[in-house]
Amino acid sequence: MASVSRVASRILVPFLVVLGALLWLVLGAVAWAMQPPTTEQLATYLDDASLAARAAEARSYGNHLMRPELLERARFKAENLSRQNQGLAPLDPEVYTPPAAWRGMPTTGTVKVLAVCIAFADKAPVTPVETIRSKLYGAGTGSGFPYESLSAYYERASYGKLHIEGEVLGWYTTSNARSAVTETTAGREELIEEALDHYDALGHDFSQYDNNGDGRIDYILVYWTGEHGAWASFWWGYQTSFWATSYSVDGKRLGDYSWQWELYSWPSGSYTPLVAIHETGHALGLPDYYDYDGNTGPDGGVGGLDMMDANKGDHNAFSKFVLDWLTPAVLSRGRRAVSLAPSGEQPEALILFPQADGQPFGEYFLVQNRWRVQNDTPLPTDGLTVWHVDAQTDGWDYLFDNSYAGHKLLRLMEADGLEEIEAGGGADAGDYYRAGSRFGPDTAPASSGYDGAASGVRIDDISLDTVATTIGFRAEAGPGGLPTAALGLLLDE
Ligand SMILES: [Ca+2]
Ligand SMILES: [Ca+2]
Ligand SMILES: [Ca+2]
Ligand SMILES: [Ca+2]
Ligand SMILES: [Zn+2]
Known part of the structure; x- marks a missing residue:
């Protein structure tokens, strides 16, 4: 009995915190895809010890996994970004055309x-x-x-x-x-x-x-x-x-x-x-980014800050990249001044791609301007969001997801350093990188890779132009990366 309730509370607590975050929603906490349980339902399932079986049922729908076709397409695009970055010719589009049955x-x-x-x-x-x-x-x-x-x-x-x-x-x-x-x-x-x-x-x-x-x-x-x-x-x-x-x-x-x-x-x-x-x-083809199960894998999803988490705001730049709606600029080496328009209005984002030379579809940081315009109007503030993406695959699926994997496919870096999301809490205005915030090897959280090694990624000198709604900053990529070439759109020096 004690062990049942201990297991259940490890599932329950993150769900309750996420449900609290849902109070942001204009239309109430009733609108997820595998729609989450309500607090009343959770109380019942704790009483009758049915929660684990129900969580297994939720997992069986597979809504936490990205469609394989998007995966193949994203891998192809990421490899081409890497090739473009190295001044190489793009791959033949036929090479990575996924099977028709995946479409x-x-x-x-x-x-x-x-x-x-x-x-x-x-x-x-x-x-x-x-x-x-x-x-x-x-x-x-x-x-x-x-x-x-x-x-x-x-x-x-x-x-x-x-x-x-x-x-x-x-x-x-x-x-x-x-x-x-x-x-x-x-x-x-x-x-x-x-x-x-x-x-x-x-x-x-x-x-x-x-x-x-x-x-x-x-x-x-x-x-x-x-x-x-x-x-x-x-x-x-x-x-x-x-x-x-x-x-x-x-x-x-x-x-x-x-x-x-x-x-x-x-x-x-x-x-x-x-x-x-x-x-x-x-x-x-998008997955859920919220956490199905606080008992397994990483906690907290993306803290509610996404349409595929708590039905909030726009789709994030990683989702938009895999869906062919935007192509990020890539900075693999050196330090550059960057200006990003709001991703709610313009197809702009920046990949700081320290592994561009080795694993073109591996791990990277993705930066976007989340000014409160268009679909991002309901978000809590204006500023940069920085995502830690680990899109490595086993040739069929992403190795990582936001519910059960060793770490997340998509993690929101919290500028406030409080790591509340990882503890099952919600994202908030403190998680945006704004004037005075920095992200780098010596900040909390640091720009380390999941293996603990320094990536060399830095973001600083952030300034918000409240008239143009653009955000300027300096970005630095790892010393081991490759030269940035032919990507002058966002990189002005
Ligand atoms: Ca069809
Ligand atoms: Ca007919
Ligand atoms: Ca989990
Ligand atoms: Ca926080
Ligand atoms: Zn869903």
Whole structure:
């Protein structure tokens, strides 16, 4: 009994702290992808000792891992950055083209996604379909910026590279009570197929949602009415893929889909696209950056400071790099004056890449200007965020993730030196590098690699231009790096 509660409290405490951080959220703590448990649910699961099994269920969905296709693409791009840095010709694009079967929703261009709204004989919907359509693909209803609309958010996040369009089908109401649905993967898929067959019979063209032409519909958002169930249970919110290969509609099989409530507190509340914005991040291939399990691996995720952590602000520059929305400048050797525009507005970031000569897709520091503009408007302050990325792979997956690995794939360096996130706490304004802050071998935290060796990376002389919203600073990369060449855009000396 004592050991059960000790294990449980090691899981519980970080979750509670993260839930506290969620109080930042405009729309409440109800909107993660594998949506996290509430404090009330945690108390129940501690009482009945079911928490570990539920955490295992959450892990089984795999939402904490990056899509392999993004991985391959990111590795290819990082290697080319390294080659560019050395004055070498770029690699043949064919060399690293991932298998077609790995492809998911395209990350650039015009992409059509489908939302299907399913109601039950005993659970009537509350939200008009027109409202959902406007908040997914239109201008929203004027409130909730920057989460007013799925497509508007991604238009900003991608600097106009990703245009999300689509359709909402609904409400389709089943002839039976919701309790007639079999609460298994097969039962879930049969329900979705029933709704799709209904609209197919009415003449809807589903082939338009196979944007990449691989024979599978890229991404469907499934909304359902009624009360939510227990955390990580059937009637909860998560993202997964179709198992059934026998089903097709208009010649297309089904691919990824997210499964979520119409309203968390159904029949109360009002619909928001915030969950859809996070889930679409998964459909694009991004992982969750929050910590699923305070009992294993590193703690604290990115402290809530990301759309793929606590549904907060913009996607970070690492995510945007792997999604092809920005290409960072790279400084591998020497000391340079750098000026960065806000990453909420301009596709700019800087990689301090001390291992560019040895492991081009290894470990590095990534710097971006997080001025409170566009999707970053809700963040706590203006300044630089510095990420410690360890994107080494085993040829298939990243070796590191933010839940279970030996250290994080993506770690926010805390300028205040308090290491609160690593203790399961939240990110805050103190974690931004602003005028007077420094980052280097002699600061806390230091710019060491995960092996403990000095990287030679320094950031200092930071100044914020409140008119231009740019941030100037001096950056220094390790002495062992390679010369920086042909990257004059951000590096002015
Ligand atoms: Ca059809
Ligand atoms: Ca497809
Ligand atoms: Ca963990
Ligand atoms: Ca801190
Ligand atoms: Zn998620």
